[in-house]
Amino acid sequence: MEFIGDLKTRTNDCLEFQLDEFPYPHAIAAINKRYLQKSDYCSKWYSRETCFKTYEGHVNTVGDQNSWDIPQNIESEITKPPDVEILQGRRQKKRYIPTTESVSLKSTKCSRCKQIGHNRTTCLSSLAPHP
Numbered sequence: 001m002e003f004i005g006d007l008k009t010r011t012n013d014c015l016e017f018q019l020d021e022f023p024y025p026h027a028i029a030a031i032n033k034r035y036l037q038k039s040d041y042c043s044k045w046y047s048r049e050t051c052f053k054t055y056e057g058h059v060n061t062v063g064d065q066n067s068w069d070i071p072q073n074i075e076s077e078i079t080k081p082p083d084v085e086i087l088q089g090r091r092q093k094k095r096y097i098p099t100t101e102s103v104s105l106k107s108t109k110c111s112r113c114k115q116i117g118h119n120r121t122t123c124l125s126s127l128a129p130h131p
Helices: 016-020 025-033 048-054
Strands: none
8 A cells, every 4th residue: 555645745645644633654654764853743732742731721629519509400300320230140251152153062072982972081992901
């Protein structure tokens, strides 16, 4: 896949550069090839300074609950927590398999007689004598 881009105008065929104002891998590869600073091609919204300015404002506290001015129509509504059904017993550890998904059952094969349907412990064939 090939994208044509112009670093001077900060445009690219994929339109990601223009929409997000953030260089994507193909733009970063071009920036690295020219030994330029990647931060120069990012929007100011991605800078540290802008991030810190986001949190520099003052946040007012809500105060005591008794001093809140609540409208009558909201105060009259009674909101109850959702009903939670507590199930008894141990939780299911295996994944629930929906009916649309096929289940492949593996049949047992005896390692002694190589027949299908039983295992070595329940095999009825005679044991070979020890030398």
